[in-house]
Amino acid sequence: MASFIIRRLIALIPVMCIVLVIVFSLVRIIPGDPATTLLGPGATQDQIEALRAQLNLDQPVILQFYHYVLGLFVGDFGYSLKTGQPVATEILQRLPATIELSVLAVIVAVIVGIPIGVLSAVRPNSMFDHVTRLVSLIGVSMPAFLLALILQLIFATSLGWLPVSGRVSPYLPIEHVTGFVILDGLLTGNVQGALSAVQHLILPTAVLAAFLAATLGRFVRNTMMDVMGEDFIRTAKAKGLRNRQVVLNHGLRNSLLPAVTIIGLKFAEMLGGAILTETIFAWPGIGRYMFEAIKNRDYPVIQGTTLVFALLFVLTSIIVDVLYGILDPRIRRKMG
Amino acid sequence: MKIWNGIVVAAAVLPLLGSAAFAQADAKLKTLVVAVPSDPVALEPGTNKAEPIGSEIILNVFDTLVAWTAPDFKVLEGRLAKSWTVSDDGKVFDFRLREGVKFQDGTAFDAAAVKFSLERTKATNPYVKATFDLIKEITVVSPTELKITLSAAYPAFLSILAQPQAAIVSPAAVAKYGDKFASNPVGTGPFAFKSAQADTNVVLEANPNYFRGAPKLSQIIYRVIPDASTRRLELEGGGVDIVQQQGQLSAIAAQDIEALKANKDLKVLEASSQIIRQLEFNNSKTDGPFSNLKARQAIAHAIDYDGLLQGVFGGTAERVYGPLTSNSWAFNPKMKELAPKYDPELAKKLLAEAGIKPSSLNLKLYSFQGPLWGAVATFVQANLADIGINATIEQTEFPALRTLQTSGQFDVALDGRQPWYNDPDAHITIGYLSSLANTAMTFRMPQDKALDDLILKAQQTPDMEVRKQLYFTIQEEIAKRVPGAYLFSPKLIVFARANVEGLVVNSAPPLNEYWSVSKK
Numbered sequence: 091m092a093s094f095i096i097r098r099l100i101a102l103i104p105v106m107c108i109v110l111v112i113v114f115s116l117v118r119i120i121p122g123d124p125a126t127t128l129l130g131p132g133a134t135q136d137q138i139e140a141l142r143a144q145l146n147l148d149q150p151v152i153l154q155f156y157h158y159v160l161g162l163f164v165g166d167f168g169y170s171l172k173t174g175q176p177v178a179t180e181i182l183q184r185l186p187a188t189i190e191l192s193v194l195a196v197i198v199a200v201i202v203g204i205p206i207g208v209l210s211a212v213r214p215n216s217m218f219d220h221v222t223r224l225v226s227l228i229g230v231s232m233p234a235f236l237l238a239l240i241l242q243l244i245f246a247t248s249l250g251w252l253p254v255s256g257r258v259s260p261y262l263p264i265e266h267v268t269g270f271v272i273l274d275g276l277l278t279g280n281v282q283g284a285l286s287a288v289q290h291l292i293l294p295t296a297v298l299a300a301f302l303a304a305t306l307g308r309f310v311r312n313t314m315m316d317v318m319g320e321d322f323i324r325t326a327k328a329k330g331l332r333n334r335q336v337v338l339n340h341g342l343r344n345s346l347l348p349a350v351t352i353i354g355l356k357f358a359e360m361l362g363g364a365i366l367t368e369t370i371f372a373w374p375g376i377g378r379y380m381f382e383a384i385k386n387r388d389y390p391v392i393q394g395t396t397l398v399f400a401l402l403f404v405l406t407s408i409i410v411d412v413l414y415g416i417l418d419p420r421i422r423r424k425m426g
Numbered sequence: 427m428k429i430w431n432g433i434v435v436a437a438a439v440l441p442l443l444g445s446a447a448f449a450q451a452d453a454k455l456k457t458l459v460v461a462v463p464s465d466p467v468a469l470e471p472g473t474n475k476a477e478p479i480g481s482e483i484i485l486n487v488f489d490t491l492v493a494w495t496a497p498d499f500k501v502l503e504g505r506l507a508k509s510w511t512v513s514d515d516g517k518v519f520d521f522r523l524r525e526g527v528k529f530q531d532g533t534a535f536d537a538a539a540v541k542f543s544l545e546r547t548k549a550t551n552p553y554v555k556a557t558f559d560l561i562k563e564i565t566v567v568s569p570t571e572l573k574i575t576l577s578a579a580y581p582a583f584l585s586i587l588a589q590p591q592a593a594i595v596s597p598a599a600v601a602k603y604g605d606k607f608a609s610n611p612v613g614t615g616p617f618a619f620k621s622a623q624a625d626t627n628v629v630l631e632a633n634p635n636y637f638r639g640a641p642k643l644s645q646i647i648y649r650v651i652p653d654a655s656t657r658r659l660e661l662e663g664g665g666v667d668i669v670q671q672q673g674q675l676s677a678i679a680a681q682d683i684e685a686l687k688a689n690k691d692l693k694v695l696e697a698s699s700q701i702i703r704q705l706e707f708n709n710s711k712t713d714g715p716f717s718n719l720k721a722r723q724a725i726a727h728a729i730d731y732d733g734l735l736q737g738v739f740g741g742t743a744e745r746v747y748g749p750l751t752s753n754s755w756a757f758n759p760k761m762k763e764l765a766p767k768y769d770p771e772l773a774k775k776l777l778a779e780a781g782i783k784p785s786s787l788n789l790k791l792y793s794f795q796g797p798l799w800g801a802v803a804t805f806v807q808a809n810l811a812d813i814g815i816n817a818t819i820e821q822t823e824f825p826a827l828r829t830l831q832t833s834g835q836f837d838v839a840l841d842g843r844q845p846w847y848n849d850p851d852a853h854i855t856i857g858y859l860s861s862l863a864n865t866a867m868t869f870r871m872p873q874d875k876a877l878d879d880l881i882l883k884a885q886q887t888p889d890m891e892v893r894k895q896l897y898f899t900i901q902e903e904i905a906k907r908v909p910g911a912y913l914f915s916p917k918l919i920v921f922a923r924a925n926v927e928g929l930v931v932n933s934a935p936p937l938n939e940y941w942s943v944s945k946k
Contacts, residue, residue: 126828126866135832135865140552172467183624239655247663254659260627260647261453372651374625382464382652387825 098408109400114155117392124171124387145171168390177394181376186269188375192364194295196357199302207310212337222307229304234363238297238370245293252289255372259286294371298363302356309352313345347417354410358403455945456644461657461666465625465650470608471593472546475553476846481590483628486940488593488613491521492584494848496930500755502584506594516579516888521572527637529596530618536569543594554591579886581893582849589847616641616941625650642944667926671919683742686921695920697931698753702746703842705806706910710863710870714837715782722908724776726766728813729806729911738801742919746912748901749853753933756850756897764905773813784814791817792827792839803840832866843867850897851885858904869909877903
């Protein structure tokens with residue numbers, strides 16, 4: 091298993107190199123000059139030229155690339171054109187918020203999606219099945235921004251139960267320890283703050299989890315129904331196993347393998363969804379950071395965040411492969 | 427059905443969580459929460475590039491020597507300066523400074539601090555290089571007297587001194603924090619900087635020793651909320667007290683503003699701005715349909731200006747008659763008659779006289795993104811269609827449109843000008859001086875010695891009455907050349923909770939001072 095993981099990690103290097111080249115070229119193909127954007131309206135041409143020179147934008151693209159790659163080796167992602175701060179620092183500041191949100195969303199999606207899929211598959215065409223199929227169809231097809239707005243209107247504006255946006259109440263500031271606010275709140279004894287952070291987390295998590303939960307529910311239902319028709323299920327039933335054991339130990343276990351693939355793939359899509367969700371909920375994560383950077387033509391930030399997203403994606407697929415091994419002894423043996 | 431039990435329990439717990447919010451009611455009355463779309467950039471005069479959010483925070487943390495007097499912002503008043511005189515040649519400014527003022531770090535404010543601050547901005551801030559380079563010498567006469575000598579007369583200099591880039595910093599704090607001063611700004615202003623968290627908030631605390639009296643609020647929290655509809659929901663729900671309409675590129679649609687006006691918990695403050703939005707021609711182009719004056723006149727007469735103001739803006743914008751807005755002290759009242767009137771028949775006639783067949787024109791009408799610009803572009807497109815011109819709308823991102831403009835690759839574009847200091851110079855010189863034609867933010871005016879000489883003379887004449895007359899002439903001269911069709915001036919709009927009192931909206935540039943604000 092260890093050698094398998096190491097091999098996969100080595101294979102990561104060429105992938106990341108290709109990502110790097112593509113991103114670097116892409117941001118330079120988009121029309122628009124960062125110096126103009128940065129200085130904003132009212133800047134004179136002299137000011138723009140001076141800034142271009144300061145940012146090395148007057149150098150040939152190849153040279154700009156060379157400087158960038160050289161920097162990456164020492165953990166230097168460059169400096170944000172907008173703030174002048176190191177990109178690596180800015181990403182690290184925002185990463186906890188995104189991890190907090192997306193990991194929680196995956197957990198919620200799994201907890202909600204898989205049982206729904208299983209229950210629907212066990213009782214096909216029941217009332218429960220019809221309702222969950224309809225709800226999950228809506229969940230799959232509804233765009234995140236619409237769902238976000240609807241939830242904000244219901245739970246924040248009308249009922250007043252939850253805050254509209256933000257990560258914690260501005261009146262209950264939480265001291266920075268790890269960057270994960272709920273944890274920091276508890277660590278610093280700010281229970282009110284931690285509670286407020288939990289409240290703030292509910293709506294964005296729901297929006298982000300909805301799509302994954304719905305996809306997962308539909309997917310598990312279908313594979314479960316296939317699996318439940320297999321010979322070994324009939325054998326298990328014939329052995330006199332209780333229905334619960336048949337469903338969970340034999341049926342679900344065999345449906346989980348493809349479900350893990352889906353979770354892995356959709357996790358990446360979810361990170362894309364995080365861009366919108368973070369923007370709508372004023373969530374200070376890297377998705378929104380990237381979105382702002384694209385608007386501002388902040389080249390180093392676009393490159394840095396894309397690399398981080400690519401890295402997260404590749405790492406997820408490695409984790410999925412490892413989970414395969416854990417779930418399926420045949421694959422585990424092949425991994426050696 | 428255990429799942430349903432779980433959901434019922436969860437639903438019952440939600441309102442309990444909500445009770446945490448009530449504990450903070452007291453703090454809320456003394457705290458003003460302002461929603462802004464993005465983090466402020468460069469929270470100190472030495473690096474500020476007139477970015478609106480950072481500029482506003484600077485003007486609440488720092489003070490300038492002079493400031494515009496509310497509510498019409500046509501007269502300068504002393505702030506850290508008690509009084510001042512200007513020499514006859516317009517080059518020497520003598521200031522008497524206020525005594526007993528202290529920076530938020532406890533050190534004393536004096537003439538040396540002013541000299542230090544202005545020289546520091548001159549050295550470090552490229553944004554104001556063109557104007558600060560005019561400063562030849564700053565002399566500390568005594569701790570309360572200061573003399574600034576310019577290398578050439580520049581009457582708009584006092585206006586520049588009212589800008590955030592010219593705010594006075596604590597020399598002791600600059601020495602202490604060095605490069606990190608922007609993260610720890612210290613001035614003499616009514617609010618002291620407390621903390622900033624990226625993409626989250628900036629917190630300011632009241633300065634109880636402020637020389638004009640302690641502010642009524644105990645803190646201001648700027649909350650960064652990038653999405654416009656979220657900002658609106660937060661305002662309606664009371665999560666924020668103030669939302670500013672950042673009129674530059676993104677704006678709330680007119681119908682939304684109507685809905686907010688109808689809400690009793692909110693109030694909408696409006697003020698005339700000096701922002702101008704126009705349909706502009708590529709005036710440096712020597713070929714193409716609009717190198718012909720009659721063709722430009724035709725377009726200017728084709729647009730239904732009042733229809734645009736009513737139809738698209740519902741009263742949230744005002745008419746612009748020429749290169750200056752009507753609230754400028756240099757506005758020439760004659761422009762109201764000289765401005766082109768909506769007359770499609772005349773437009774058609776002018777096109778015919780120019781020898782242009784409207785159906786042969788296939789215009790690309792460039793515009794910024796966003797629903798508001800889209801609505802304006804569609805309106806103009808319909809007006810052009812009425813005189814037989816087919817125009818395709820190209821809504822382009824801000825940086826991309828700027829690139830097209832500076833490289834001159836367009837015939838007509840919708841664009842805007844927002845002056846960064848309160849003087850006609852900000853509109854006229856940058857917009858129409860032909861030597862600046864290839865820079866950003868200009869009308870790309872062709873070589874024109876007569877007009878250029880007038881502009882430079884108006885920029886440098888110390889006598890304000892003479893200057894005003896010069897700007898009167900300039901406005902008429904520019905109007906004759908029809909460099910564009912001046913469409914509208916958006917009002918500055920601030921949405922506030924009904925219990926917010928004492929807020930004054932500045933006309934140019936849009937910066938609110940919160941010293942006088944309180945909550946009921």
